[in-house]
Amino acid sequence: MAFRFRQFTVEDKQSTLRVGTDSMLLGSWANPGNTKKILDIGTGCGVLALMMAQKSEAAIEAIEIDQSSVIEAQNNFLNSPWPARISAIHQSLQTFSSQAVADYDYIITNPPYFTNSLQSPSSRINQTRHDQNLSHVELVRSVNRLLIPEGCFALILPPETNDRFVLICAENGLYPSRRLIVYPKPAGNAKRILTEFKKVRTVRPENSELTILDTSDRFTPEYLALTRCFHNF
Numbered sequence: 001m002a003f004r005f006r007q008f009t010v011e012d013k014q015s016t017l018r019v020g021t022d023s024m025l026l027g028s029w030a031n032p033g034n035t036k037k038i039l040d041i042g043t044g045c046g047v048l049a050l051m052m053a054q055k056s057e058a059a060i061e062a063i064e065i066d067q068s069s070v071i072e073a074q075n076n077f078l079n080s081p082w083p084a085r086i087s088a089i090h091q092s093l094q095t096f097s098s099q100a101v102a103d104y105d106y107i108i109t110n111p112p113y114f115t116n117s118l119q120s121p122s123s124r125i126n127q128t129r130h131d132q133n134l135s136h137v138e139l140v141r142s143v144n145r146l147l148i149p150e151g152c153f154a155l156i157l158p159p160e161t162n163d164r165f166v167l168i169c170a171e172n173g174l175y176p177s178r179r180l181i182v183y184p185k186p187a188g189n190a191k192r193i194l195t196e197f198k199k200v201r202t203v204r205p206e207n208s209e210l211t212i213l214d215t216s217d218r219f220t221p222e223y224l225a226l227t228r229c230f231h232n233f
Contacts, residue, residue: 016068038104039146043073043128104146144173162195167187
């Protein structure tokens with residue numbers, strides 16, 4: 001189906017990674033600033049790349065291992081206001097990172113995060129959500145190779161996966177600089193953690209929290225403020 005954002009539309013019926021709350025949160029919270037070159041790892045339908053195009057003037061490369069997703073993402077890019085700045089690349093991160101120049105200011109991903117979990121009958125979905133084809137160690141090492149010294153790496157993970165991922169990053173010279181803890185509703189458990197990492201240690205990383213829905217199941221003012229540049233409320 002088509003998702004209509006304020007400045008672009010995304011078709012996602014052919015993609016393994018579709019438009020969802022995780023993408024909306026990460027794309028809205030990520031801060032590419034005045035970066036020159038952005039990499040979106042595992043772009044799926046291309047929604048994060050499009051959100052980064054709206055928020056920056058950077059050239060954006062979006063890599064994806066699933067061919068149908070690449071085709072759909074490229075069509076979404078061509079139909080956006082920024083077709084000259086975004087390109088879809090059909091390649092695994094492992095291959096891409098071994099060949100690409102390490103000149104990315106900002107890297108963003110909604111990564112695979114299930115490990116040793118019950119898998120879907122669909123191998124396409126499994127390679128998107130399970131880490132058998134891209135482990136977190138491989139992801140972090142690839143990011144470290146591709147990111148410039150002053151660059152930033154942003155992603156979203158469940159809390160149960162996040163702590164181990166932070167340790168892997170630290171072992172590879174990437175350290176948290178900013179973090180957002182997301183709760184679905186008041187008094188509930190955290191559902192997601194969004195983190196930006198840098199190669200230079202931040203003495204006091206910025207930490208904040210966000211609740212998506214209030215007690216009446218309406219979007220909170222904080223969520224609406226975060227996503228207002230993209231959502232058509």
